[in-house]
Amino acid sequence: MITGKGGVGRSAIAAALALRAVHAGRRVLAIAMTDDLGLAVHLGRERLTYAPQEIRPGLHALAVHRPTALDEYLKVQIGVPRITRMGPAARAFDALASTAPGIREVITIGKVLWEARRGNWDLVVADGPPLGQIGSHLRAPRTVSELVSVGRVQEQAAWMSTLMADPSVTRLAIVSLAEELPVTETLETLAWLEGQDLVAEPIVITNRTLRPLEVAAADLDRLAPGPARQAALLHETLVHEQQRWSADLPPGPRLPYLFGLLTPAEVAARLADVWEEG
Amino acid sequence: MNSQALLVTGGGGVGKTTLSAAFAVVAARNGRRTLVVTVDPARRLATALGVDELGSEPTPHREEPNLWAAMLDATASWKAIAHRHAPAEVADRLVDNPFFQAAAQHFPASQSYASAEEMANYLDARVWDLVVVDTPPAAGGIEFFSAPAEMRELVGGRLLRWLTGGGLPGRRALFNLTARPALRIAGSVLGSDLLERVAEFLMDLRTTYDGLARRAVQIEEHFRLARTVVVTTADPAPLREAARFYRELPDVAAAPDAVVFNRTLPTAWYDPRPPADGIVAENLQRWGAEAHRQAEAQEEFAVRWMTEVATVPWEPRPPTDLDSLAALIQASEGLPLDRLGVQP
Numbered sequence: 001m002i003t004g005k006g007g008v009g010r011s012a013i014a015a016a017l018a019l020r021a022v023h024a025g026r027r028v029l030a031i032a033m034t035d036d037l038g039l040a041v042h043l044g045r046e047r048l049t050y051a052p053q054e055i056r057p058g059l060h061a062l063a064v065h066r067p068t069a070l071d072e073y074l075k076v077q078i079g080v081p082r083i084t085r086m087g088p089a090a091r092a093f094d095a096l097a098s099t100a101p102g103i104r105e106v107i108t109i110g111k112v113l114w115e116a117r118r119g120n121w122d123l124v125v126a127d128g129p130p131l132g133q134i135g136s137h138l139r140a141p142r143t144v145s146e147l148v149s150v151g152r153v154q155e156q157a158a159w160m161s162t163l164m165a166d167p168s169v170t171r172l173a174i175v176s177l178a179e180e181l182p183v184t185e186t187l188e189t190l191a192w193l194e195g196q197d198l199v200a201e202p203i204v205i206t207n208r209t210l211r212p213l214e215v216a217a218a219d220l221d222r223l224a225p226g227p228a229r230q231a232a233l234l235h236e237t238l239v240h241e242q243q244r245w246s247a248d249l250p251p252g253p254r255l256p257y258l259f260g261l262l263t264p265a266e267v268a269a270r271l272a273d274v275w276e277e278g
Numbered sequence: 279m280n281s282q283a284l285l286v287t288g289g290g291g292v293g294k295t296t297l298s299a300a301f302a303v304v305a306a307r308n309g310r311r312t313l314v315v316t317v318d319p320a321r322r323l324a325t326a327l328g329v330d331e332l333g334s335e336p337t338p339h340r341e342e343p344n345l346w347a348a349m350l351d352a353t354a355s356w357k358a359i360a361h362r363h364a365p366a367e368v369a370d371r372l373v374d375n376p377f378f379q380a381a382a383q384h385f386p387a388s389q390s391y392a393s394a395e396e397m398a399n400y401l402d403a404r405v406w407d408l409v410v411v412d413t414p415p416a417a418g419g420i421e422f423f424s425a426p427a428e429m430r431e432l433v434g435g436r437l438l439r440w441l442t443g444g445g446l447p448g449r450r451a452l453f454n455l456t457a458r459p460a461l462r463i464a465g466s467v468l469g470s471d472l473l474e475r476v477a478e479f480l481m482d483l484r485t486t487y488d489g490l491a492r493r494a495v496q497i498e499e500h501f502r503l504a505r506t507v508v509v510t511t512a513d514p515a516p517l518r519e520a521a522r523f524y525r526e527l528p529d530v531a532a533a534p535d536a537v538v539f540n541r542t543l544p545t546a547w548y549d550p551r552p553p554a555d556g557i558v559a560e561n562l563q564r565w566g567a568e569a570h571r572q573a574e575a576q577e578e579f580a581v582r583w584m585t586e587v588a589t590v591p592w593e594p595r596p597p598t599d600l601d602s603l604a605a606l607i608q609a610s611e612g613l614p615l616d617r618l619g620v621q622p
Contacts, residue, residue: 005290005291006289006290006291007289007290007291007292007515007516008290008291009515011515037518038515041514041518100377100472100476101376101377101379130290147376147472148472177291179596180320180321180322180596181291181318181320182291184320184321213557213558213561214557215557215558220558223558227544227546227547227549227562227566228558228559228561228562230544230547231547231561231562231565231566232558232561232562234543234565234592234594235561235565237594237595238594241594241595259564259565259567259568260564260567260568260571261512261513261514261568261571261572261575263514264514264515267514
């Protein structure tokens with residue numbers, strides 16, 4: 001499951017991760033958990049559907065459509081018969097999903113875990129909720145367990161908690177940038193996760209990192225005023241800022257800033273390539 | 279005095295909060311009494327504005343005579359909303375209810391509605407010439423504008439009517455909720471007490487309806503009168519968000535007054551000839567190509583949405599004081615500052 005503050009490239013990283021696994025010969029499912037558009041365009045599609053679509057050999061993708069996921073959850077996981085899944089009972093669940101804490105999130109996470117366990121895929125990459133909502137998502141099964149103390153819903157929630165806490169099943173990656181706000185929020189989330197026992201040690205991926213120019217400061221100073229000097233100063237100042245903020249993050253993969261404003265599909269493909277090259 | 283609103287919108291990570299603060303500083307220095315309402319500023323920016331505490335009331339700046347700043351805390355604002363629109367004893371029950379707390383945190387429109395209502399309160403106070411609102415980073419951003427309608431829906435009893443099978447019964451009807459065949463199955467899966475708690479919560483929430491619905495209409499009126507700036511960068515994801523504002527905003531508010539491309543590089547850096555050898559020349563070539571693609575993206579956006587495009591240069595160090603904030607606007611090009619209310 002991939003999360004990260006808005007604007008850090010969460011969907012691009014999710015798509016790149018999926019592509020990288022496909023290159024390694026694995027059968028991969030990419031899931032858009034909240035908003036499907038970001039993942040779709042990074043996979044070169046306009047939209048994703050609830051039914052898994054083949055994007056290329058070895059890679060399928062789907063988007064969680066909550067009403068359909070709710071119906072499937074009630075059918076497959078809770079065992080509610082079809083006739084009562086329609087009409088007023090469905091609306092009661094819908095009402096509940098809109099108001100009761102944890103229910104929406106459990107339905108979305110339940111879909112991801114169910115796909116991960118059904119044996120069709122070697123890897124499920126979930127383009128998850130933004131960082132601000134990851135806590136309520138990860139905690140959702142526990143929240144539901146506290147609300148519903150009996151029956152299948154309770155059992156399902158317990159099943160989810162177990163799978164999420166097991167590092168051989170679930171890993172969480174937080175995408176960050178080496179800038180003040182993303183780093184601050186990533187550190188806050190890591191600190192919160194420490195005390196929660198919800199997922200095993202999360203991975204932090206730093207996106208859009210720049211390399212230093214490897215030119216001596218004295219040589220830069222000697223450059224004549226003009227574009228070359230300005231561009232070198234901008235670059236080195238950004239590198240300096242990035243180094244300052246990334247020093248606070250735990251070690252983890254660093255992906256490069258990609259020059260040239262590529263299309264989303266190009267970005268995902270390039271990141272996957274760079275990643276494979278180490 | 280009539281207060282003017284300037285709403286600063288856009289996708290995540292484009293510099294919305296910084297530019298909101300920059301507009302406010304320049305407006306204040308132009309002699310306009312200005313309040314900037316910010317949602318989640320970086321620490322250094324909050325310090326520069328003189329608001330270090332979440333949920334702070336409008337605070338006059340210590341050095342800048344016409345500048346006030348407030349920092350929003352959506353959860354606290356929700357409590358205020360409950361107390362404003364519900365009878366006192368219901369408001370207390372609501373605020374303590376776990377369903378309310380969940381809705382306040384997770385109902386997508388809730389944070390947006392809370393900020394919108396605060397914005398309306400500040401405008402109605404008629405203390406400021408200009409109220410600059412940094413819109414919350416809710417999914418899509420456009421939610422800020424649809425939040426009043428969505429809140430009306432939520433508290434309007436649609437869900438409650440479904441649960442109770444039509445009409446708006448008294449509290450008594452709740453006791454037999456799961457006796458109704460349609461709800462028996464839901465009750466058996468979830469436990470009947472849970473459904474009753476949901477219904478009870480919705481019933482309490484409904485007492486806020488009249489007040490909230492009236493307020494929502496006023497907020498929407500403020501939206502229609504407000505000036506709106508869409509902030510973006512030339513990257514595809516924020517551009518998609520920006521396009522969404524141009525497509526959907528006219529349905530819920532006035533059309534955007536300007537789009538601002540933040541982190542713009544000088545077009546003079548672009549040179550189509552192959553670069554000379556050397557690290558510095560290659561570096562210029564990379565950034566120059568970026569500048570060129572940025573200019574193309576701006577041009578494309580201007581044509582597609584028939585809008586003026588403004589640019590703010592890429593400032594590699596985030597502004598940490600009022601002068602560097604004002605400098606961002608001074609270095610900008612194409613901003614209709616008078617139309618935005620930043621300049622009298």
